[in-house]
Amino acid sequence: MADVRTEAQAATPPAHRRLLLRGHAVIRDLWIGGVLLALIVAFSIDSPYFLTRANWLNTSSTGTEVLLLAVGETFVICSGGIDLSVGAVLGFAGTAGAWVMATAFPGATGSAVGPVVLGFAAAVAAGTAFGVLNGFLVAWAGVPPFVVTLGTLGIATGFGYLLNNGQEISAIPASVATFGNKNLGGWVPVPVLITAVITIWCGLLLAKTRFGAYALTIGDSREAAVRAGINDRRYLLEIYTLSGLLAGIASVLVMARLGAGSPVSGATDNLNAIAAVVIGGASLFGGRGTIIGSVIGTGIIAVLLTGLVLVNVPPFWQEVAVGAILIAAVYIDQLRHRKAIRR
DSSP, X not given: OOOOOOHHHHHSOOHHHHHHHHHHHHHHHHHHHHHHHHXXXXXXXXXXXXXXXXXXXXXXXHHHHHHHHHHHHHHHHHTTOOOTTHHHHHXXXXXXXXXXXXXXXXXXXXXXXXXXXXXXXXXXXXXXXHHXXXXXXXXXXXXXXXXXXXXXXXXXXHHHHHHTTTOOBOOSOHHHHHHHTOEETTTEEHHHHHHHHHHHHHHHHHHHSHHHHHHHHHHHOHHHHHHTTOOHHHHHHHHHHHHHHHHHHHHHHHHHHHTSBOTTTTTXXXXXXXXXXXXXXXXXXXXXXXXXXXXXXXXXXXXXXXXXXXXXXXXXXHHHHHHHHHHHHHHHHHHHHHHHHHX
């Protein structure tokens, strides 16, 4: 009779393999970090406005929403799935939060605390609800993640438009925009600080806890994980819920930065988030990825988007550049996968 391993044993590879994987991850992160550094040097040479406080504030504030989505996407992709809905969920959740403020407390202005807290809670709850829905359909209904999240992308987009006939909602307390645009010491936006804390926590969650180990194990081989006794449905539900939760938090930060809720505020963020994760070294086949890599990947996307504007490249080329980089990263990932299979 075959030996039955415990969940912890199944999720923990042999010591020599752990060291090998860790070494490969470090080399990969250093290589990707070198690409980010090269982009920074290139844009700083080409534009005198790149290495300025104003550009740093713009780049970092814009990058927070992509990073939060990318962090949630990292867990999903590591588990062998994909979440195409995060950008649309961000837009709907932010619009829902603003709608609650404007509808439940009409005329609320200034530093009103109650409407702001309730609106923020509604936005986070809306994002989390979509995460739970995605997780349930993937884990329990057995619908492929691509189909599920493509469907909820459409649902979230439609709901966002229905809330205010496709228009942004700006009749919210002024304290929201004050919070979203406050800088500590003139250099650290509050949303960036919040995002950094969440990202560090999620990095530890993926790298140091059973939850992270099981996410990677399920992505590496879901069948093997089930045979080892891991409750794959439970963990997949939690993974997609986390992705939705982070999309909800990102919607709060975007709403605060813009001073309004808009259903189109995350229109291209799903592409940017997935690109950041794949550029950061995560495999679309599952079983591999790090939060550090996703942070660097997000940095590459953010620097690329703002740098192209500063060197007078038409903004429409931004999406072309991100799409091309995503295709290149996926192609490289496929080559790695084929090489691993041959071994």
